[in-house]
Amino acid sequence: MSTILITGASSGIGRATAELFLHEGWTVGLLARRAAALEEVAAGRDTAVVLPADVTDPQAVEAAFVRFTGRAGRLDVLFNNAGIFTPAGTIDEIALDDWYASVNVNLNGMFLAARAAFAAMRAQTPRGGRIINNGSIAAHVPRPQSAPYTATKHAITGLTRSLSLDGRPFDIACGQIDIGNARTPMIEELVAKQKADDPEALLPETMAVEEAARSVLHMASLPLEANVQFMTVMATKMPYIGRG
Template structure:
């Protein structure tokens, strides 16, 4: 049975992706802060392993990864997904504490999990594995008022490239999926902010979150000698090309 750890697995893209892999028969480690949400998922699949924890807590993550690998025997894939959008607005209206929170989760948290996955994949036999980072369209073209989130996601692109390069000698592949406007709680929250400012605003086109989950599954299913380095999957008519 192949194995994957998914962070941010309690809702949104993380939950949809977890269910995609669970249905395919993978052993899936579910990491998120909301234990009740994880247990809700786990009660429906014998191959789900709920592991409550905060990705910014390095000690908790080390324990979670070690426990999962102890059960599964190895770690084939990490979907490094946990993240938050944070406060929106021009830079002079953003509190430093709000910026620090986004950076802590979206960069430090993803670094911690990638570091642990890399260590297990490097030392297991047979050696190797795959790390899939959840980037964003904002890793390339920002939304207005998204300086915290956009800064963090540009950093993830650098992390992906570095992991790809450093993982080559150990058969560790790394790719990034940039997802645009999947119907999730996070996007619903952004839309609520837009409507609060302008009730007549036209909301952007959406795609089913399951389309994002299937895209992650495609990346994970590739043989070791193949890798999707960067994938963009988005609602077809959203203003990504040329937005700004």
């Protein structure tokens, strides 16, 4: 049986991905801060492992990975997904606390999870595994007034490339999925704000969050001799090509 640990598993893309992997028979580690929400995802599923932890807490992250590998036996895949989108604004309007929060969750949190996964995959027998980082199309083309989110997602692309290179001697593959406008609470919040600001505005094109989850499943299911280095999955009509 294959195993995966998913960060940010309590809602949005993380939750949809966790539910799909559980349906497919994987053993799934559910990591997020809200234990009650994780228990909802895990309800009635023997192959779900609830791991309440804050991805910005190094000790908590390490303990969660140790607990998961102790229960599951090994770690085949990490879906490094946890992230936040702070309030929009030009750089002079962005609160420093929002900048630090974005860097702490979107970059430091993903670094800590990847670090724990890499160590586990390097030490286990058979050696190896796969890390899938959730980037964003903002890693390529930003939305206006999104400097913290955009900067951290560009950094994730660099992290992905470094992990891909450093993982080769240990049979650890790393890829990145860049998702555009999946219908999650974060996107629904953005749409609601745009509608409130301008009732006549054209609302963003979106896609079902389950399509993002299916894309992660494809990446995770490959043999270690193959890797999706970068994948973009997005709402077909969203203004990505040509936006800037």
